Amino acid sequence: MKAVVGFMVILLGVSHGVETHCDGRHDGAQCYGALGGTVDIQLMDSTSEISRYQLLKNSLKILDVREKMILSNTIVHRSVFFPSNGTFRITNLSRTDSGDYTLQTFDSDGKSSGVQILQLFFQAPVSSVLLVSECLSQGERRVSCSSEGGDSPQYSWTLDGRTLTDAEILSGNMKTNVITLKQHVSGHLACSVKNLVSKVSKEQRLSTCGFIFINCTSVNGTQVSGWVYEANNILCIEPTTEPSTTPQTAVEIGHLPLISGVLSTLIIFLVVVVAAVCAQRKKQNSKTKEEENDQEEIFADLRVVKQQAKQLEKRAELEFCRVKCSKRPRQTEPTIDDCLYVNVHKFR
Template sequence: MEAVLGLMVILLGVSHGVETHCDGRQDGAQCYGALRGTVDIQLMDSTSEIPRYHLSKNSLRILDVLNNKVIYNTIVHRSSFFPSNGTFRINNLSRNDSGDYTLQTFHSDGKSSGKQTLQLFLQAPVSSVLLVSECLSQGEMRVSCLSEGGDSPQYSWALDGRTLTDAELLSGNNKSNNIILKQQVSGRLVCSVRNNVSDVSEEQKICRFINCTLINGTEILGWVPVDSNSLCIEPTREPTPVTPTSVGTSWFIIGLKAAVVILSLSGIWIWFTWKKKTILEGPAVPEKVESPDNSVFMIEMSPYSNT
């Protein structure tokens, strides 16, 4: 609900903010005003030398001025007249304000001194523009320009600041709201929508060509929007399901690796312990006596031996 109210406020703001100006000094002039907007119609250059004049709409008098004083104004609640520059302003325009307006001037004796007529047309202004694009398989790009509101909208296209040419179009033309761009056409595309009381535009970068190779060797070729590389994203792999057999096998491998590490460390510790003991006790073989003078002989005498 808030979003809808916000959109209504925006649209009303756009309409109320539209002001148009019209030169109605020439007979047969055509003027345009925006619905719920304001229009300034210049009726004459100066009113100082015109004793009396009145303005009628569809033969019904709406404004009467005598000696630069407004005698009456049937729409005074939303209009103003400025004698200094001969401009008649109408605010909060509606469809009923459209029609033929006739200005008639008089001499001081009351005789007519001239008459001129203008036409006032009312249009709803274009409030917003939306570009919808689609990248086709062979590199073409289909683009639709969608406008919100606006009477008698007129479309035009530009690419990188210049008018889009027929040589760049596979379908449509520069004045249609649906076009198809040819292959290899790139840049910033702008769609403008206008009528006699408004002018709105929207821009967008067009497709680019993707050429990449995935991890598994698959080659990807295709066209995607310029801010996307979705074709080159590696797809998510499904996780391997866990089964009781795989869980048991995993624990067996972990235990085996742990046993190998423990045995290796134990062997290293035993070797270093044996090495240390050998160094402290010295060699097990007695040293050889070099000098016989230092030798001691021990003879055991048996009592049963012959004397």
């Protein structure tokens, strides 16, 4: 029974830098390579026990080896054969290199000892991807993915690292290069383009087109349900509801406790500041009254001292008068007039 084996490509670069390895030891094997690149075809395990073998492409002999000696190689300018491990390398691949390759082996008598067929396919690798999106009239979003170069491209889509679901796609499918997303879809959308020899992807951050889903009573009393542009929504007289909470709405709802906490802190801070200002003013008023009371007490004390000084002065004058009068003859008693005379004489 013939075994059909397909081999994917191991990419080491782009275009001329792409190298692939092909196991052609099984009859019916299929191998793929990149145009402009290199392919290593392993034809057999060992050549030591094979007297002669030939490699033909579409019945045209391109390689003839006998007793480990290369008799002919029609593409010697871009190929080389390694008898030690039975590998045939072809470089600078072109589309004409695609086709059916036949390996024929012969025994020492020149009789055919085996035939196996190998199929080679060479494609142009995908070099880049362009991702374009646009909003439609009802809030849907059309996204197109185009590749530059590349034969037989295959497309696939992911949203935030996962496969898109049917609930998110309005039209198109995962294998087309143009899809239409429903109104509520947002996130990191990625398009991957690949073929048998390459794979390239492109990612874009998508947001909603500004539409919301309403399910409410209109101004005239009728029930309204559907998608409308949020900025121009005048149909509802009651809060609108959406079928699903978008990431942006979830973030806004999550911020409400934080905003409430900030406002509460600000109000408390203002109350504390006002209380501190009032206490400071009250303290200053109290201090001013105390200073005024102290001044009044000082003035009162000064008046008392002044009065006491006047009384002492009067007492001293009386005592002086008595002393003066005591030195006069005893036949006469000092009178008030005499004392007044002494006082007047004193102050002259």
